[in-house]
Every structure is written in C-alpha cells, then in structure tokens.
Amino acid sequence: MCGVDGKAAATYGWEKEKPEMPKRSRSKTEILKLQQARIEVERLGKGPPLLLLHGEDGYELNADLMERLSSRFEVFLPRMPGFGKSTLPDTIRKIDDIAYLWLDLLDHYKLQKVTVLGASVGAWLALEIATKNCGRIKKMVLAGAVGVKFGGAYDRDIADIYFHAADRVRAMRFYDPAKDPQADMTGYTKAQALAVARQREATVKLCWEPYMHNPALRQRLNRVTSPTLVVWGTKDGVTPPKYGRALARALQDVTVAAIPRAAHFPHIEQPELFGQALDSFLSD
C-alpha cells in the first residue's frame, strides 16, 4: 500500500492553493459518431494520453480533476451515452456495450500507452476495457470501483443506491455528506435538472440488473495486465474497503491507496490525498 500521509506532492498540480487554475473553457469539445451513438468528448492538455472515465453521477465532469490532470497529460473525457450531448441509442443496454464504444474511441484517436482513470462506474468501464484489450493501456487508476461480484448470492456486495432513502445513500457515498455535489438540487434550473435526470435514467438502464456488476467480469480479470492503482475511501459505504481488497487480490500488478475521511468518491472528498496517491503511482 502506498503512503498517503499529506506530504506535499506538487508534480501533477495537486497542491491545495492553486490561485491560477486554468480555465476549463480552454478545453476542446468534439462530437464523434461511434456505432449508433453520438459521443461528446472533451479534450484538454498536452502530453501522453489519459482517458478519464466518469462515474454514474458525472461528478468528474464538473470537478477540477481534468484541469489538474491536464498539466501533464492530454486528457480525453468522453461523456457516457445519456450524459451531456452523448446520445443513448436503443442498442446500448449494458456497461459492456459502452466498453466497446470506448475501445472504438481509442481506435478513433489512435491512442497507445493510455493511462485510464475511472471512478465508480467509470472504473468498472476501465476494467471492462482492460479485459477486452489491455494492449493499449499503460496504467490504470480505479477509484471506488464497482462492476465485479465477489460475494455469494446472499451477499450485497454493492449497496443499493435506489432502494434506500436519499439521506442514507448520501451517507454511504460521502464521509461528509455536504461534499455531495448534488446534495441540494432545489436551485437547479429545469435544464440542469433534466440533465441529471437523463444521467440517472441512463445509469438505471445500464446498471439495474445485474445490479452494478457484470457476472462475467470476475473470471476475466486475469486479462488485466497493466499496473493498476486501486483507490478506496476508508469510509466507503457503497463498496466497503473489503470490496476494494477483494478487487486488489484479483488483479496482478496492483497498488492500493486507502484514503481516510472519504467514502465512495475519494477524488471528490479528498482531492489532495487522492492526488498524492496518483502522483506516487504515476511517477513510478
């Protein structure tokens, strides 16, 4: 396990005070036609390629993660079907289908030696891609991954975010519930609320059953050969730390980072500690 002890690690721009944060308006947005879908891809920065795969709530679309990563990478941030301007055609029904879309995306940009960073459902997608074709992946970073079933039929590996009351779900997902970017949507315009509604519908379409996992993924994990950083919030109530440990055991070349005072989205709750873990892993 790599240390996350608060030491300053500014290589990738993770220091707390950063008064001159580059504007996201510098990023470039493209619409690609991949299979039956139109996919919105945001690009920012110069350097080796990094594919940033957002999770079920798209927190990573608004967080400054992309900005920070763009100081050393050319970051590709595609919107999952149903998110932003990306369409969700009828033919896409599983996360597995999107994994093939993202493989097409790597083809489109002719990307080699890509670093893939995914959060939650985005991390699931990273694993799906790596089990299909790991040849182009240099390193992977998985934050609060879902997608794999480790327990038995009666085990609830991944907490049901649909069944429980909103407050309880928020407490499972965030160590500090106030850090949920969607904690209070009462001020949202209709357009903003519609965008979130579309995202959530897309996630339900793709992840309702089997719930947040692909039953076939567990036995395919042997195909993941790239060095992988598994990042976990020690207070994760959606996929508790033992899920992260099970995932780490199932992978070949793995580093684990446990982030204190964070739950399912450590990169949102503790961006500095997350950055240090990332820095240490990516500079190896």
Added chain:
Amino acid sequence: MKFYHFTEFAWPHLPPEDEYTSMRLNLPSSVYDPKIGADLYNMCLDQYVLADELGLNCMVNEHHQTATCLNSSGVVPLSILARQTKNARILILGNPVANLADPIRCAEEMAMIDNISYGRLDCGFVRGVPYELFASNRNPTETAERLWDSIDLIVKAWTTHDGPFNYEGKWIHKRHVNVWPRPYQQPHPPVWTTGGSDLNHACQTVTRGFTFAMFLTPVDKLAAMFNGVRAWCKAQGLQRPADSQFAFMPLVAVGETEKEALEVIERVFWYVTNNKAEPQHRAPPGYVETSLYADFLSGRFTGGRTDAIRQKGMEYFRENHVAIYGTPDNVANQLRALHKKVGGFGHLIAMLHAGDMEFDMTAKSMSLFAEKVVPQIRNLGTVRKGFGPLPKARKRKAA
C-alpha cells in the same frame, strides 16, 4: 354501463404509523398474522360471491411485498372466482406482465380461467406501480416497452391455432409457443390496460380495440385523458371509440342516509390515508417521464396524487368524483354527472371495501349499490359491437 366490485385485500392491522416508514417493500411480514389473515382472505372472497349474487361483476388485482394488498397473485382469486361465481364477468386488472418472468405462462393461465369460467374473463395487463420494480427487479426503463411486447405476444399466442411459432424479440425469447388450451372466448378475452398521464399509452390501448381504465383520477384529468384519446382517434381518421372502451374506478359507498354513506366512505377512505411509502420507491429513475423525474429531483414536484389528495377533505373527493357516496339517488346522480363530464365511459369499478371494514357494512353498501343505483344507470353509455383494431371512420356523404 357495467359495474364491478373491487377490494384490494389490504392488511389493516398495522403498527402505529410512526413505527414504520413504508407499508410497501420493507415492512416485515412479522406484522402479518396468518390466523387473522386467513379469515381476511376468505371474507374478501365472500364479497365477490355476494357481488355475483347481486348481479355485479368482479375485479381483482395484485401487488407484491406490501401490506396494501395481500393478493400477491391476482391469478389465485381469479381462479377461485372462475368456479365460485356464476354470472359475473371476472376482471383481472391486471397481470403485471412487464414484470413477470414468463408472459406465455400468463397466456396459459388466462386461457384456462377463461375456459373454467365459460368465457367470463376480462383480461387486464398493467405496467405496475413503481414500487413493484423493487420486488420484481425489472429495469424501470424497460417496462413500458415490455408491457406492449408481452401483450402482443400473448394475443398472438391466444389466436394462433395452427401449431407452434417462435419468437426472438428484444425482451423475450421463446423457441416454441403453442398455447393450450385456446381461450373460451373467440378470438380471445377482452383486453384491458390501465394508465396515468401517458396519452400515447391510452391511445395505443383504445385503437387496438382494448379497454383503457383509470383509477382515482380527479374528474378534470379523467376528462382530459378520455377526450384526448377520442380527439386523437378522430385526428387519425378512426371511428369514435365506444364508451365501453373506457373504465374508471372511484371509491364508492351507498347508505340509506347521507350520514350513513359518509360513515362508510370514511372507512373506504382508509385506502387513501394508509399508503405510507418512501419517496425513492415512488420514483426509480426511468419509470416516469424524464421531465417529471427532473421535477422530482429539483423539488418542483412533491408527492404526487396520493400526497396531494390525502391532505384534502372528503368533500373535495366528492366534487372530483374520486369518492362517490350518498343515498342511492344521490350516487346515481353523481355517476350520471361524471359520465357526462368525461364524455362517456362504459365500466364503473366500485371500490366498495377497504382497510378494516367489516363484511356486513360492506355487504349493505354493495347491496344498495346493486339494487338501488345500478338499475337507474344501467343503460348509460355506448357499447362496442365489433372486435379488433378501431376501424376507419366512414366518410360522410357530401350534402
């Protein structure tokens, strides 16, 4: 007009309301006492036998993992009524076919019941309320499509008599469909669906020649929906659907006096006031239209029909024809007025029992309804003679 008796077989012996968060899905079955429950099942079935004797028809439904409805399969009471009633139409409204593992099993069960009852089955299919998706595990984004795919497959299975066919659709795969028995009614039992605010669904139902039903809908919305369907049919150049293609279910109580009727309707009203549920179970993403779900997320929409109406008094319900109660003449007048306001409908499903109402109280209200109300308004409404999809309208000759 056809008249139906309905009870939802609710479990009324609940803990104090502040001791549970929902009557549905997470209320443990330790709350249910089989010794009392067995009597309750039989008391409700006795109501249907009485309905048959009184000349009323019967409607049954099903819900899952909930104290609001002990029929976790509508097929069970329907099967019993196929034998225990003699004349009544027996309506299931409905089979939650989008949530069922096997629609062909449903086609077989319904065909059997149609035979055993000598062709008295009316076969409803429903998408199911949102709570059902947690019990069935069915994906909320799929059930609207699955409902129609299943209905189409069942109707084809009922009406194919020249040996097996195969089916490999989007949602259902069947290598071999050859349903035995064929239904008693030819070509198949009348088909019904229910709906809320989705006009497209209602139009699909009616243009296929099926019956569209709404439950506990305030009169303005009911009229908008029924008239919306009629206007759509007209715009498509189709014949005006008969009243018998529209159905409505209000709460109903009839008393010898207004005071007595009010006492009874307040007991039927248990159905509205005892419906505690957790909000997230009402709105899994993908179940309602995106716009409505967005309003739910941003707080523009709170609660919905049940929460809004449970805060208003009984008179509000009477004005909106959601609760129809009074002396026989008064009830007949309310139904005439309702019929006129919504542009006509052909089936009145009367929820005459709910909650902890005793059999005798229910039986008296049912008897007054059947004997004193129904004869006054039996002839209301037009009845469809034909079968199958709604035909094109005949062009009027030029004057």
